[in-house]
Each structure stands twice: as structure tokens, then as C-alpha cells.
Amino acid sequence: MHENDLKFTGDMSAADFRKYGYAMVDWIANFFDTIEDRPVLPAIQPGDIRSKIPSSAPKLPEAFEKMIADIDRVIMPGMTHWNHPRYLAYFSSVGSAPGVLGELLAAALNINGMLWQSCPSSTELEQVTTAWMRQLLGLPDHFFGVIYDTGSVSTMHALAAAREQMADLQIREKGMTGRADLPRLRLYISEHTHSSIDKAALALGIGMEGIRRIPSDANFAMQPEALRTAIQEDRSTGWRPFCVVATIGTTSTTAVDPVAEIANICEREDLWLHVDAAYAGSAAILPEMQHHFAGWEKADSVLVNPHKWLFVPLDLSLMYTRKPGVLRRAFSLVPEYLRTAHDDNVVNFMDYGIPLGRRFRSIKLWFVLRYYGVDGLMARLRYHIQLAQNLAQKIDADSDFERVAPTHFSTVAFRACPAGWQDEDALNKLNARLLEAVNATRRFYLTHTKIGGKFVLRIAIGNIRTEARHIEDVWQLLRTMLRDVLKNVQNA
Ligand SMILES: Cc1ncc(COP(=O)(O)O)c(C=O)c1O
Known part of the structure; x- marks a missing residue:
């Protein structure tokens, strides 16, 4: 009979946590140590894993030993090992050991960093780690950093700010439907821009027709001249250009759009420039790679994913903007129960995005x-x-x-x-x-x-x-x- 069988209140005892925690850490250490002996891809058919798991949750408590044993029996046979040294697919996403320990701690502390007051350490560590990263990436001090879960979500927030920047359209107040006074909005991307940008446009009511793909050159980089022409053409036919997304390190070929030239066009045309450096952004910490990032300091928003190429376990995406006020205007909405005495003097990160609940993500970045x-x-x-x-x-x-x-x-x-x-x-x-x-x-x-x-x-x-x-x-x-x-x- 397991101790848990008789307990129907409270959590696992500290003694058991220590015991199973050590066992879990041993399992993970062994996993890291032997990962190379495992195949990267599983040999299974759809449904194989589900068939090994009961179709409903256990009525009575189960022994933790059995749960650990099931990692090997049930889970491992269906693993595509992203942490494997021979995993060379997509872009990597690595759970390095210090990052894994940071995740463990974040789960144990289990705070909600929606407000400064709801966890000052989380809010301030997010401010410190985003500032450290900003320095390393070579972005100017006036860029405000915020951590989201994924690059897709970072981009969605950036494009929402771009939309909000057109204050005359009053989209926050009046929405986008049933309005004869609203021009059709146009977003410019290249032929090689990641699909997350299209998805953000879908979510924000821009629609697929609102996305204009600018042709690329022989090296798969956006052609600024074609962008200029497209904007003029659109303005003359009643579209309202509002945003350009440039990529440093496209998904297919890691092409680099000419950000400096695109930034000049955006400045002249008064368009929001979002730079997607989800994968390649990490390389900006290398002085000899900085030339690829020339001009990104002129962007309105920039995204870098430490969960891709900076050894931080999924998920952690950094978004920087030099217009935090616009981002805040797009998302801040404070019901009475979330008001605190500190609101005028602190950053409440819930004001900068959709999620109210915010994990203590910065801790794993700090550890790494x-x-x-x-x-x-x-x-x-x-x-x-x-x-x-x-x-x-x-x-x-x-x-x-x-x-x-x-x-x-x-x-x-x-x-x-x-x-x-x-x-x-x-x-x-x-x-x-x-x-x-x-x-x-x-x-x-x-x-x-x-x-x-x-x-x-x-x-x-x-x-x-x-x-x-x-x-x-x-x-x-x-x-x-x-x-x-x-x-x-x-x-x-
Ligand atoms: C250039 C680029 N941007 C954005 C993303 C989306 O990132 P996430 O998976 O964090 O949403 C990817 C994913 O590979 C990407 O390659």
C-alpha cells in the first residue's frame, strides 16, 4: 500500500518530494547522458502512444515510481528528440541543463507575474534580463523589452501595436467591423516571411488580402525598390499601408532582408517596422555578426527567440519596442480588482499583452x-x-x-x-x-x-x-x- 493511497488532502510530503525529485533529476541526468544512444526519431504509428495510456484518469492515487517507469515505457517510444545532438531539423530548440533547472524552479515558485505587486521578483527579473539581452544584442537603451511565450505571439503583439499606432482609425474603440469609414489595411512582408506573420494578420482582422508579399532578390532578401513601388501603388488605390515586417534569418534559407533600407522607407512612409529575428537574433551577440543586423535599431519592434538558438528551453520569446506606450495602448485594460497602489511607479507586464497570467519565464534565461x-x-x-x-x-x-x-x-x-x-x-x-x-x-x-x-x-x-x-x-x-x-x- 502506497502512502498516497490513504491521503485525500494536502500535497506530496517534503520527504517524498525529495525522494521523487532526486529520482526525477537522476532520470533527467541519465537522459542527457545517454541521449546520443537513442534514435532521434521514433518508430511508431499514429495512436501507438495513446493505446498505452488508459482512456480515463485514475480514480485512486498512483505510485510515483509507476509514473517514472511510464516515462520510459510510454513516453520515450514516441519521442522526437529535440534535445538530441543529431537533431538538425527546422530550427533547434534546446533545453540546456541550467535552463531545465530554471524551469523546475519557475514551476515550484509558480507565481503569476501579471502585476509588479503580484510578484515583484518576476517583474524586476524580467526587466533586468531583457535589459541584459538588449545590451548583448546591441539594441539602444530606449527599447522596452517584454517576454512572451513564442515568436508567433510576439509578432501578434507587435502587429497589434502597429495597428494601434493609427490612432485616427480608433480601432481600439470602434473595432473593425461594420465601418464604412475604415480603409483596408495593408501589411508588407516578403515571399520568405514566416507564416506566423500571416497568422497574426489573420487574428488582427487584416485578412489574407491585406498582406502584400514583396518579391525577393537572388539571395531571398526583400527588394526595397519593390516595397517602395508597392506602397505607392497601394496608396493610390485606396489601401492604408501600416506595417512592414523584415526578417533577419528567414525560416527556409536564413536570408537577411535589407533592414536599414527598409527602415528608411518605413520612416519616410510613417509605417511600423517589425523585425523578425526569431532564429538569427541570438547571433547579434557576436560583434562579427552585427553587420547582419544593421538598421534594426530603427525598427519599431524586434523579436528574438532565446528558445531557438540561445539554449533556453521552450518557451521564451523576447520582444523589444521603442514605442511601449503604443503597445500599452493596444492592450492595457485594468479592472478594479487588478489595481494596486504602485501602478504609477512600476511596470505591470499584463498591460503589454493579451495574457493576464504570466509564468516566471525570465528565471530560466537568467540561469542560462x-x-x-x-x-x-x-x-x-x-x-x-x-x-x-x-x-x-x-x-x-x-x-x-x-x-x-x-x-x-x-x-x-x-x-x-x-x-x-x-x-x-x-x-x-x-x-x-x-x-x-x-x-x-x-x-x-x-x-x-x-x-x-x-x-x-x-x-x-x-x-x-x-x-x-x-x-x-x-x-x-x-x-x-x-x-x-x-x-x-x-x-x-
Ligand atoms: C523566422 C521565424 N519567425 C517566427 C517563428 C515562429 O516562432 P515560434 O515557434 O516561437 O512561434 C519561426 C519559427 O521557426 C521562424 O523561423
Whole structure:
């Protein structure tokens, strides 16, 4: 009989918490230690995991030992391991050890940082860590920082502020429906902007037709001249341009939009400029990478995701704006029960967004920044960039492969293109089969994109545990698998 079987009030005892807490930490330490021995991708079918779990919650308390055992029995077989050094898909998102411990503490403290008073430590640590990051990123001191859960949510808040900036439209007061006096709003993005920007536009009533995609150049960067022309065209046909989103490090190829030029256009046209640096933003802490970020200090809002390439576990997105008053105007709404005596002298972060409840997210960022130190973080990012550059050179030197975009940061976009393969359709099928073959080994996880009709493979390096030998392994595997796939094609 377990002690818990008889208890129907109160929480786990401190003694049990210690016991199971140590067991859980042991499990996690062992997981980190042995992660490389595990496949990156699971070998399962949809429904396999659910079938191992009862269809309703247990009526009586269960033993914690059994719960820990079920992590291995039930959960591990269905894991795509984002923390794995051979995970090279999408962009990485790494739960580093100090970040995991920060999450544990945040859960234990379990505050709600909606108001300064509802947890002064949370509010002030958020102010301090966002200021530390602002300095590291090289953004000016007047940028106000706020932590949201994801980049998508950061962008949604930035675009809401952009909409609110058009005070003459009185959207906060009158809404956007049933109004003959409201012009159609236009948002400018590039062909390679992340879908989260479209989603934010959907949520904010801009609509898909309100999004205008500006063509990109040969390096997949937005063409400022085309942007200028589009704005003029729209103004002359009754649209109301209000916002441009530029990206530093696009999702497919990590292209860099010419932010400085775009910022000048936005200034002249009185448009809000939002810079999405969700992935690449972390690289701004490196002086030698700062040139990619030229002009972002002129943006109205900037987003960087430490949960992508700064080793902070999901979720933590940083949003900076030089117009906090506009963001606040978009979202502040204070019912009586949330008023405090300090309101005039403090930041109440609930005023800067939709969520009222706010987790103590800054604590894991604080832990990561302190544990690795700025020099430690810089060294790790430099290592990833070096790994990507080395891989890019190997791809360039191999006549069976080609890169399809410049490698600005730590992500390489490439495809197989063996001699004699000219037909684009056939090349696309070949690359799709190659990707499938690599992932079928479950030793690596790569993902793809489509650029200009081409099926493109990506290797995104950003995991704190990834080393040169992993990248060499994936490269050799790609070459071997290509030979196999070609053999199969010839025999078919
Ligand atoms: C450039 C870019 N922006 C935004 C996002 C969305 O970030 P999140 O997953 O935090 O919402 C991504 C996701 O990969 C991205 O690549």
C-alpha cells in the first residue's frame, strides 16, 4: 500500500518530494547522458502512444515510481528528440541543463507575474534580463523589452501595436467591423516571411488580402525598390499601408532582408517596422555578426527567440519596442480588482499583452546567461557557425550537391544535383527520396523546404550538444544515401 493511497488532502510530503525529485533529476541526468544512444526519431504509428495510456484518469492515487517507469515505457517510444545532438531539423530548440533547472524552479515558485505587486521578483527579473539581452544584442537603451511565450505571439503583439499606432482609425474603440469609414489595411512582408506573420494578420482582422508579399532578390532578401513601388501603388488605390515586417534569418534559407533600407522607407512612409529575428537574433551577440543586423535599431519592434538558438528551453520569446506606450495602448485594460497602489511607479507586464497570467519565464534565461556567461554563449554560437561553414565548404566541393542559398549563420540549405540531372521535377523527387532515406535511419532528423519550386534540404545547427563529428556523420550519410537512392532509381 502506497502512502498516497490513504491521503485525500494536502500535497506530496517534503520527504517524498525529495525522494521523487532526486529520482526525477537522476532520470533527467541519465537522459542527457545517454541521449546520443537513442534514435532521434521514433518508430511508431499514429495512436501507438495513446493505446498505452488508459482512456480515463485514475480514480485512486498512483505510485510515483509507476509514473517514472511510464516515462520510459510510454513516453520515450514516441519521442522526437529535440534535445538530441543529431537533431538538425527546422530550427533547434534546446533545453540546456541550467535552463531545465530554471524551469523546475519557475514551476515550484509558480507565481503569476501579471502585476509588479503580484510578484515583484518576476517583474524586476524580467526587466533586468531583457535589459541584459538588449545590451548583448546591441539594441539602444530606449527599447522596452517584454517576454512572451513564442515568436508567433510576439509578432501578434507587435502587429497589434502597429495597428494601434493609427490612432485616427480608433480601432481600439470602434473595432473593425461594420465601418464604412475604415480603409483596408495593408501589411508588407516578403515571399520568405514566416507564416506566423500571416497568422497574426489573420487574428488582427487584416485578412489574407491585406498582406502584400514583396518579391525577393537572388539571395531571398526583400527588394526595397519593390516595397517602395508597392506602397505607392497601394496608396493610390485606396489601401492604408501600416506595417512592414523584415526578417533577419528567414525560416527556409536564413536570408537577411535589407533592414536599414527598409527602415528608411518605413520612416519616410510613417509605417511600423517589425523585425523578425526569431532564429538569427541570438547571433547579434557576436560583434562579427552585427553587420547582419544593421538598421534594426530603427525598427519599431524586434523579436528574438532565446528558445531557438540561445539554449533556453521552450518557451521564451523576447520582444523589444521603442514605442511601449503604443503597445500599452493596444492592450492595457485594468479592472478594479487588478489595481494596486504602485501602478504609477512600476511596470505591470499584463498591460503589454493579451495574457493576464504570466509564468516566471525570465528565471530560466537568467540561469542560462549566468551559467554559460556571455563568453560561453558566444563561443557556442561561434562553434555552430563554424560547423555550418565547414559543411557548406564540403557541399560546395562535391559535384553531387549544391547549396541553394548563402550560409549566413548556422543553417545550410542545399540539395543533391548529380551530373546529368537537369529535370527539376526529377531532382525534386530525388531529394525527397534522399531526405526520406536519411530520416528513415532515425539517426538524424533533417527537414526540407521549397524554394522557387526546388525541393531543398536543410541542416540547422543550434543544439548545444552538437559537435563536429555529428555533422561529419550526417554528411557521410547523405553521400552514402544518395548513392543508394541513385542505384535504386537506375534499377527501377
Ligand atoms: C523566422 C521565424 N519567425 C517566427 C517563428 C515562429 O516562432 P515560434 O515557434 O516561437 O512561434 C519561426 C519559427 O521557426 C521562424 O523561423
